[in-house]
Amino acid sequence: MNILSPHIDLLLEEQNEYMVKKVYWIKVLEHYKISNTIGLTHGGSVYGFVFNETQPKENQLASDFEEVVYIGESIGWYYDKKNGEKKLPRKTSYLNKRIIHHRDRFNGTAKVSSDETEKYQLFEDKYGLGFDVLNGTFTGKPLWVGFLPIPINFPELMHKNWVRTYERLELKRYKKKFNKKTLMNLDEDYDNKNEESASSKYEIPDVTSFMK
Secondary structure (H helix, E strand, C coil), rough: CCHHHHHHHHHHHHHHHHCCCCEEEEEEEEEEEEEHHHHHHHHHEEHHHHEECCCCCCCCCHHCCCCCCEEEEEECEECCCCCCCCCEEEEEEEHHHHHHHHHHHCCCCCCCCCCCCCHHHHHHHHHHCHHHHCCCCCCCCEEEEEEEECCCCCCCCHHHHHHHHHHHHHHHHHHHHHHHCCCHHHHHHHCCCCCCCCCCCCCCCCHHHHCC
């Protein structure tokens, strides 16, 4: 018996009880039409940015497309007070806020923080910046965002576990399918080893040596 079988059993049990029937695809520049609703209704989502000539189908995952820019996840909500002092705060999903964060850096209208410079520079170097990049004017390929939402009625206590699990599975599936990582998921760069670092000058001990 594979010692990991209980984990596989858990995933199968969850998929049978809590079904995800489709991926919601929309152009990034029109995300506001559905992103907040999905975030509030489902509690969160795995999301993926994909350049493609046509709108992906609802049964297609981000990992089905080679030209994936980034795969991420977000859960929860907050009260947005930006409506003005005389108006009630608006309940807003962190998913919606996260997509806005990405969009504004893809189109060059927001300042990129120092810890995100490398990630967004990869996008700029390959595609450029601006609305004409996102709407496909230059290449004929608009940037789409696909939402893989947490199943309705899935226990809130496990929302973070769900999105993290399927975010990682999407990244793993993409790697296996295309034999490379997505453009901006820098935490997938396990092979970027600094040869000048102290740890690189020493060999990792064989942890099985005590068994010999």
